[in-house]
Amino acid sequence: xxxxRVERLAELVVNYSLEVGEGQVVRIDGFDVATPLAxxxxxxxxxxxxxPYTNLTLDGLHELLVKHxxxxxxxxxxxTQWREIEALDAQVxxxxxxNTRSFGGLDERRHGALIAAQRALSNxxxxxxxxxxxxxxxxxHPTNGHxxxxxxxxxxxxxxxxxxxxxxxxxxxxxxxxxSATLNARAQSLAAVRELRILGPDTDLxxxxxxxxxxxxxxxxxxxxxxxxxxxxxTETEGEIRFTFPAIFSGREVEDVQLRFEGGRVVAAEASRGxxxxxxxxxxxxxxxxxxxxxxxxxxxxxxxxxxILLDEKIGGTMHLALGAGFAQAGGANxxxxxxxxxxxxxxxxxxxxxxxxxxxxxxxxxxxxVAVAGERA
Amino acid sequence: xxxxPVERLAEVAVSYSTRVQPGDLVVIESGPLAAPLVREIYRxxxxxxxxxxxxxxxxxxxxxxxxxxxxxxxxxxxxxxxEEIEAADVRIVLDAEENTRTLFAADPRRQALHKxxxxxxxxxxxxxxxxxxxxxxxxxYPxxxxxxxxxxxxxxxxxxxxxxxxxxxxxxxxxxRALGERLDSVAEWLGRKDELHVLADGTDLRLRxxxxxxxxxxxxxxxxxxxxxxxxxxTSxxxxxxxxxxxxYQGRIVEEVQLRFEAGEVVAVEATRGRDFxxxxxxxxxxxxxxxxxxFGMNxxxxxxxxxTLFDEKIGGTMHFALGKSYPETGGVNxxxxxxxxxxxxxxGSEVYADGELVYRDGxxxxxxx
Numbered sequence: 001x002x003x004x005r006v007e008r009l010a011e012l013v014v015n016y017s018l019e020v021g022e023g024q025v026v027r028i029d030g031f032d033v034a035t036p037l038a039x040x041x042x043x044x045x046x047x048x049x050x051x052p053y054t055n056l057t058l059d060g061l062h063e064l065l066v067k068h069x070x071x072x073x074x075x076x077x078x079x080t081q082w083r084e085i086e087a088l089d090a091q092v093x094x095x096x097x098x099n100t101r102s103f104g105g106l107d108e109r110r111h112g113a114l115i116a117a118q119r120a121l122s123n124x125x126x127x128x129x130x131x132x133x134x135x136x137x138x139x140x141h142p143t144n145g146h147x148x149x150x151x152x153x154x155x156x157x158x159x160x161x162x163x164x165x166x167x168x169x170x171x172x173x174x175x176x177x178x179x180s181a182t183l184n185a186r187a188q189s190l191a192a193v194r195e196l197r198i199l200g201p202d203t204d205l206x207x208x209x210x211x212x213x214x215x216x217x218x219x220x221x222x223x224x225x226x227x228x229x230x231x232x233x234x235t236e237t238e239g240e241i242r243f244t245f246p247a248i249f250s251g252r253e254v255e256d257v258q259l260r261f262e263g264g265r266v267v268a269a270e271a272s273r274g275x276x277x278x279x280x281x282x283x284x285x286x287x288x289x290x291x292x293x294x295x296x297x298x299x300x301x302x303x304x305x306x307x308x309i310l311l312d313e314k315i316g317g318t319m320h321l322a323l324g325a326g327f328a329q330a331g332g333a334n335x336x337x338x339x340x341x342x343x344x345x346x347x348x349x350x351x352x353x354x355x356x357x358x359x360x361x362x363x364x365x366x367x368x369x370x371v372a373v374a375g376e377r378a
Numbered sequence: 379x380x381x382x383p384v385e386r387l388a389e390v391a392v393s394y395s396t397r398v399q400p401g402d403l404v405v406i407e408s409g410p411l412a413a414p415l416v417r418e419i420y421r422x423x424x425x426x427x428x429x430x431x432x433x434x435x436x437x438x439x440x441x442x443x444x445x446x447x448x449x450x451x452x453x454x455x456x457x458x459x460x461e462e463i464e465a466a467d468v469r470i471v472l473d474a475e476e477n478t479r480t481l482f483a484a485d486p487r488r489q490a491l492h493k494x495x496x497x498x499x500x501x502x503x504x505x506x507x508x509x510x511x512x513x514x515x516x517x518x519y520p521x522x523x524x525x526x527x528x529x530x531x532x533x534x535x536x537x538x539x540x541x542x543x544x545x546x547x548x549x550x551x552x553x554x555r556a557l558g559e560r561l562d563s564v565a566e567w568l569g570r571k572d573e574l575h576v577l578a579d580g581t582d583l584r585l586r587x588x589x590x591x592x593x594x595x596x597x598x599x600x601x602x603x604x605x606x607x608x609x610x611x612x613t614s615x616x617x618x619x620x621x622x623x624x625x626x627y628q629g630r631i632v633e634e635v636q637l638r639f640e641a642g643e644v645v646a647v648e649a650t651r652g653r654d655f656x657x658x659x660x661x662x663x664x665x666x667x668x669x670x671x672x673x674f675g676m677n678x679x680x681x682x683x684x685x686x687t688l689f690d691e692k693i694g695g696t697m698h699f700a701l702g703k704s705y706p707e708t709g710g711v712n713x714x715x716x717x718x719x720x721x722x723x724x725x726x727g728s729e730v731y732a733d734g735e736l737v738y739r740d741g742x743x744x745x746x747x748x
Contacts, residue, residue, distance in 0.1 A: 023450070025456065025457075027458075032410035032413065032434050035410065035436055038436065039436060039438050039439065039442070042436075042442055043442045043446065046442060046443065046446050046447055046451060047446065049448070049451075050451075051451060051454040051456065052439075053439070053458075054434075054435070054436055055433065056410070056433070056434035056435075056436070057432055058410070058432065058434060059413075060413075060417050061416075061417065061430075061432055064417060064420050064421050064424060065420075065424065068421055068424040068425060069424050070427070073424055073427070073428075073429060076429045078403055078429060078431055078465065079465055080403075080431075080458065080461050080462045080465045081431075083458070083461050084457075084458040084461070087456070087457045087458055
């Protein structure tokens with residue numbers, strides 16, 4: 001039985017997000033448990049005239065590599081993988097884990113070495129994306145592992161997830177095109193803002209964004225999507241903020257994070273759980289104490305925290321800030337091995353001022369836009 | 379298969395069949411069902427100092443491509459695959475089908491087109507292997523699909539696979555070395571012969587093998603294994619041959635194939651089932667009508683037919699031949715996108731003559747020859 005939602009998501013990825021064309025080489029990455037979506041994307045890419053192929057792996061292999069590999073083996077990237085990156089026109093990453101804690105017991109230094117080696121490949125991928133040579137989209141295929149993290153049954157999680165992608169509606173692409181117009185208008189309206197001030201419980205934070213570019217995340221790089229983001233001016237974050245959702249990095253949770261910024265840098269940090277890990281991450285490198293991103297989550301189908309950053313950072317009515325690497329295309333200059341999204345729930349309490357004027361209250365922008373605001377129902 | 383045989387199979391595959399060395403790039407291709415075996419092999423490749431790279435293939439992408447792809451899509455070969463064949467030191471393929479008939483309804487003409495386009499990949503693989511630059515292995519992980527084709531439960535089939543690989547022996551590698559030595563002496567002896575004449579039910583076939591090399595298959599490239607093979611002199615094959623077992627190829631079945639060869643070429647074809655497909659494959663290219671391989675199956679631990687060439691062609695007391703491409707290491711020069719093995723049961727009422735002398739009867743070489 002083919003789930004029509006899976007087929008519609010595949011159609012969306014291929015035709016809306018990646019715009020696969022005649023003769024394009026399309027690689028579909030993921031775990032074998034994502035087979036239904038991988039196959040559906042394969043078929044859609046064929047219909048679009050592309051040359052798709054799947055590049056699937058199995059749960060447990062990374063674990064084996066970290067546990068049994070020598071340093072040399074951990075850091076090895078095959079020359080064929082390097083060349084393969086150059087040959088792709090489009091790439092889909094399907095996140096789909098049978099067990100989201102498969103990396104839970106691994107030696108962190110060794111796991112870090114593996115991630116660092118793989119990052120070199122992904123850096124090259126981002127260069128090609130930035131140069132307009134490669135299209136990329138990351139999406140998810142629901143599993144019991146992801147559902148369990150969300151405290152849901154698989155059936156309920158699927159309903160939640162496909163609704164977030166609007167793959168449960170007859171014409172998801174039409175929805176995303178209209179949302180794209182809304183988000184782009186929103187990004188434009190934020191372009192002139194010099195400073196955002198976020199106010200909420202234990203939160204009064206000023207973030208300088210003058211001269212930076214706001215970007216609409218409209219389903220091209222992620223599905224689901226729905227946010228506007230930029231990289232703040234590195235030296236212009238001042239004040240305090242409290243993050244009510246757990247902050248997750250590499251499968252580890254830090255709860256109730258509170259940060260104080262001075263001159264753009266974190267000068268005080270505490271957490272009710274995982275504080276040592278929080279400090280470890282802040283000390284990772286020079287850029288880890290500075291913000292690389294500030295964003296508004298605007299996907300209102302995502303109405304709950306599910307321990308998955310792909311979805312959590314887009315929860316309608318939230319803001320998120322990332323410690324670490326910024327986005328060059330937004331004008332961000334901060335570099336770091338870290339990019340850690342922390343989510344601030346502003347749905348019930350909280351407001352945001354832009355250069356002193358209230359633009360956001362109780363989980364949505366105050367001023368309506370000229371275009372249809374299809375995605376922003378509170 | 380119970381846990382232990384999977385470990386044993388992985389052990390033999392890595393340390394004996396492909397002899398993984400430190401620094402080797404080891405490409406492992408598999409279906410998702412073989413995950414337990416992939417993980418065991420992956421771990422052992424790491425322990426041997428190699429760099430394992432896993433590709434999980436989905437049968438249904440092939441079906442979609444053959445059904446919906448344009449000619450250009452069917453003929454496309456990813457540059458990544460080409461480069462990987464050049465870069466790999468070891469290639470391990472794990473057969474783990476979910477449904478052996480996934481391609482049953484595919485258009486043979488389109489299959490042929492796709493096959494021809496991929497021929498250079500196969501050629502390079504054979505070339506690099508013959509030159510000693512690449513070690514490759516095809517083996518099987520038992521699945522319900524394969525068990526069903528064999529007419530067996532999965533548990534019984536797994537047991538069959540386990541025994542066929544001599545994995546129930548105390549020392550499987552030792553057992554393969556011993557079988558390898560025996561096959562060596564057969565191959566050496568056959569290497570001194572020129573003309574073979576095979577007589578069996580529906581079969582009266584003459585071929586020349588003088589000047590060609592006989593290879594003892596000892597579990598290096600196929601597992602399980604156990605055969606001696608060569609590439610016959612391409613123009614020498616004369617007479618008729620009848621296959622004893624149904625043969626599966628690319629998801630299609632042919633039964634009771636009868637072929638007549640003249641001057642090395644198939645000139646007449648009969649089959650009770652799948653004849654159109656057979657004709658299509660024979661028309662694939664110039665070399666598809668010629669015999670690229672001739673071999674004796676000598677694995678006495680495989681006694682039953684299971685509709686899987688990897689096993690059927692090794693049944694002790696059979697011979698098989700392949701239409702299409704020959705293996706370069708035999709000295710065979712036939713070139714084709716096809717390599718299709720057909721098996722003849724010689725265990726009853728058969729005789730084989732070598733240079734006019736009776737050397738083989740009812741499934742066994744006569745005593746005292748080597």
